[in-house]
Amino acid sequence: MVDLSGWWDDYFWGAITVLRVFGVSLILMVVFGLIGASAKLSKSRIAHKIAGAYTVAFRGTPELLVLLLFYYGSAVTLTGISKIFFPETQFVDIPPFWSGSLAIGMIVGSYATETFRGAFLGVDPGHVEAARALGISNVQTFFHVRIPQMWRLALPGFGNHMLSLMKDTALISIIGLEEILFVAEMATAVTFKPFLMYMIVALIYLSITTIITLVVMILEKYANRHLEGAR
Amino acid sequence: MTANNQEPIIILKDVCKSFGDFQALHNINLEVNKGERIVVCGPSGSGKSTMIRCINRLEEHDSGTIIVSGRKLTDTMKDIDAVRSEVGMVFQNFNLFPHLTVVKNLILALKLVRKMKKAQAHEIGMGFLKRVRIPEQADKYPSQLSGGQQQRVAIARALCMNPEVMLFDEPTSALDPEMISEVLDVMIDLANDGLTMICVTHEMGFARSVADSIVFMDHGEIVEMKPPKEFFENPESDRTKLFLSQILTH
Amino acid sequence: MNLEFDLILESIPRMLTGIGVTLQLLVLAAVLGLVLGVILLLMRISGRRYLSFPAFIYAYFFRGTPILVQIFVIYHGFPQFEFIRDSVFWVILREPFSCATLALTLNSAAYVSEILRGGYLGVERGLHEAGMALGLKKHHRFFYVTTPIAIRLAIPAYSNEFISMLKATSLASTITLLDMTGVARTIVAQTFAPYEIFISTAVIYLVITTIFQRGFGMFEKRMSRYIRQ
Numbered sequence: 225m226v227d228l229s230g231w232w233d234d235y236f237w238g239a240i241t242v243l244r245v246f247g248v249s250l251i252l253m254v255v256f257g258l259i260g261a262s263a264k265l266s267k268s269r270i271a272h273k274i275a276g277a278y279t280v281a282f283r284g285t286p287e288l289l290v291l292l293l294f295y296y297g298s299a300v301t302l303t304g305i306s307k308i309f310f311p312e313t314q315f316v317d318i319p320p321f322w323s324g325s326l327a328i329g330m331i332v333g334s335y336a337t338e339t340f341r342g343a344f345l346g347v348d349p350g351h352v353e354a355a356r357a358l359g360i361s362n363v364q365t366f367f368h369v370r371i372p373q374m375w376r377l378a379l380p381g382f383g384n385h386m387l388s389l390m391k392d393t394a395l396i397s398i399i400g401l402e403e404i405l406f407v408a409e410m411a412t413a414v415t416f417k418p419f420l421m422y423m424i425v426a427l428i429y430l431s432i433t434t435i436i437t438l439v440v441m442i443l444e445k446y447a448n449r450h451l452e453g454a455r
Numbered sequence: 456m457t458a459n460n461q462e463p464i465i466i467l468k469d470v471c472k473s474f475g476d477f478q479a480l481h482n483i484n485l486e487v488n489k490g491e492r493i494v495v496c497g498p499s500g501s502g503k504s505t506m507i508r509c510i511n512r513l514e515e516h517d518s519g520t521i522i523v524s525g526r527k528l529t530d531t532m533k534d535i536d537a538v539r540s541e542v543g544m545v546f547q548n549f550n551l552f553p554h555l556t557v558v559k560n561l562i563l564a565l566k567l568v569r570k571m572k573k574a575q576a577h578e579i580g581m582g583f584l585k586r587v588r589i590p591e592q593a594d595k596y597p598s599q600l601s602g603g604q605q606q607r608v609a610i611a612r613a614l615c616m617n618p619e620v621m622l623f624d625e626p627t628s629a630l631d632p633e634m635i636s637e638v639l640d641v642m643i644d645l646a647n648d649g650l651t652m653i654c655v656t657h658e659m660g661f662a663r664s665v666a667d668s669i670v671f672m673d674h675g676e677i678v679e680m681k682p683p684k685e686f687f688e689n690p691e692s693d694r695t696k697l698f699l700s701q702i703l704t705h
Numbered sequence: 706m707n708l709e710f711d712l713i714l715e716s717i718p719r720m721l722t723g724i725g726v727t728l729q730l731l732v733l734a735a736v737l738g739l740v741l742g743v744i745l746l747l748m749r750i751s752g753r754r755y756l757s758f759p760a761f762i763y764a765y766f767f768r769g770t771p772i773l774v775q776i777f778v779i780y781h782g783f784p785q786f787e788f789i790r791d792s793v794f795w796v797i798l799r800e801p802f803s804c805a806t807l808a809l810t811l812n813s814a815a816y817v818s819e820i821l822r823g824g825y826l827g828v829e830r831g832l833h834e835a836g837m838a839l840g841l842k843k844h845h846r847f848f849y850v851t852t853p854i855a856i857r858l859a860i861p862a863y864s865n866e867f868i869s870m871l872k873a874t875s876l877a878s879t880i881t882l883l884d885m886t887g888v889a890r891t892i893v894a895q896t897f898a899p900y901e902i903f904i905s906t907a908v909i910y911l912v913i914t915t916i917f918q919r920g921f922g923m924f925e926k927r928m929s930r931y932i933r934q
């Protein structure tokens with residue numbers, strides 16, 4: 225471990241970058257997932273079709289490809305537009321951090337669409353009927369009856385999505401984001417110990433995924449606490 | 456190794472069993488002779504199922520002795536499978552193997568345990584299928600049969616192994632009312648043919664007509680054990696009286 | 706933005722080679738991964754800690770780290786060790802294709818073992834008990850009762866894993882392999898036409914995915930013919 229002299233810092237900051245990407249794409253994933261789920265649950269046929277196309281496209285395409293498409297595609301377009309106004313521009317891109325986060329947010333969002341939709345449909349209709357029969361309004365029923373049950377049902381799937389998201393962040397190094405995998409590449413050129421450098425990356429990811437898994441387990445226990453006594 | 460005709464085929468002596476803090480069986484003492492028909496009844500949680508599941512060691516008793524066909528059930532038993540093949544069991548939820556046809560369900564154990572050839576096993580299987588009155592269902596899958604039919608197949612499956620004693624764990628509790636009698640009729644038939652059986656059930660009519668003894672259990676203990684006439688007309692314990700009043704007034 | 710369709714047409718031959726590499730990688734890794742996955746499963750459910758614990762740790766590691774990192778550890782990392790460079794395996798481990806296959810195999814095995822385990826846990830307890838009550842020995846119960854049902858239960862999850870593996874093959878392009886994604890990247894680097902090339906490549910992946918999904922669907926239907934519809 226002494227061999228890491230000087231590289232600890234870089235790994236640390238790289239890990240922070242990973243966490244920042246995770247945070248941003250997590251929000252995007254939830255947004256896209258909710259929009260997708262509502263589209264699929266709505267009465268509009270167009271909404272269904274668009275949401276359907278979205279899920280099929282993003283679930284059937286390799287993540288790397290989507291990432292490359294978003295990044296290079298937007299770069300080519302932006303550079304083209306920019307050259308019209310400023311002929312000297314060499315290269316304009318959407319920074320890897322943002323195009324990358326958007327890409328993986330949308331990808332995992334397509335899986336989250338199913339999870340959220342399933343959670344919504346999984347709410348016992350009897351409970352909703354009982355609430356309405358008591359005179360509770362639609363909106364109130366949504367917040368006080370549906371949502372408490374939905375998040376309990378969505379939790380396991382959501383936990384898996386978070387893990388996917390975390391692991392997908394590694395791909396963004398391919399388009400140049402300076403996070404831990406990138407650090408490992410640089411470090412290897414200097415230390416000539418690629419195995420060690422990459423294993424550190426693996427272990428950092430492993431620690432983060434472990435934390436996520438533990439947090440989800442605790443949340444699941446909390447969400448299911450009212451079911452524990454049942455024989 | 457078979458018991459001689461004088462020895463009870465099943466002996467339970469001071470048997471206790473706990474699940475964690477909950478004691479399911481308190482000092483159970485019971486003897487069942489060959490040819491006897493015992494019905495076990497009692498409220499939920501009284502330990503009825505636990506007791507019979509200890510007899511074929513689907514549950515392991517904590518203390519006391521259980522002897523089945525002259526063999527003592529212990530922790531280190533090597534031939535538990537052999538003992539189990541002598542004790543037939545019918546489950547509340549039938550537990551038919553869903554991926555096998557009816558006839559394959561019947562002969563699986565014959566082929567694997569008794570090492571019979573397919574043709575011979577098939578004959579025996581069809582014989583018992585006729586006995587339970589549904590030979591035409593032989594090549595169907597369990598999911599295509601009604602509950603009553605499935606349970607009858609389950610009975611036939613257990614009978615194929617020619618067990619010395621049959622255990623029934625609430626065989627009709629999961630059935631729709633109109634199918635209960637077809638299963639009970641089969642069981643009455645078997646009883647009349649001399650099958651030794653221990654049956655956990657709520658069907659008091661069945662108990663009255665078939666049982667040699669009725670065992671009433673409550674809170675993990677055997678409270679009373681009497682022939683049907685005395686049991687229904689002259690119960691000793693207050694707990695028995697309470698139970699009878701609860702189930703017989705509707 | 707005008708899409709140049711001639712560009713797509715010109716690139717087709719190279720894309721076809723790419724498809725070949727992708728499918729080779731996929732099938733090889735899937736088969737080997739399945740075999741290893743079954744072994745891991747047996748270790749995991751063996752009931753003996755010295756077997757189940759390593760299997761658990763293995764799955765934990767490979768499911769908790771990104772595939773890309775796993776690929777890099779093998780391709781870039783292994784050459785660090787002299788004993789590997791000197792060994793008989795070096796011929797294999799030097800090649801990007803084998804490294805990618807190895808990484809995908811190891812990764813897939815971890816997921817497959819968990820999927821199969823899910824299948825086994827999903828078999829109702831009552832069926833085990835029925836087998837026991839009939840006096841069937843443990844290995845008989847395992848082969849004739851539990852396994853057929855577990856396999857059917859595992860099919861949906863396995864088909865998802867298979868599709869994931871298809872997508873994971875694209876990562877091999879990061880270690881110079883010319884699979885579909887690798888070919889696409891090369892063409893884009895030469896032509897600066899990311900939209901045409903990447904989108905058409907994506908379409909090919911989608912077509913292949915759909916074909917496999919239909920295939921698994923039909924397989925599942927066949928295995929489920931005894932279930933009440």
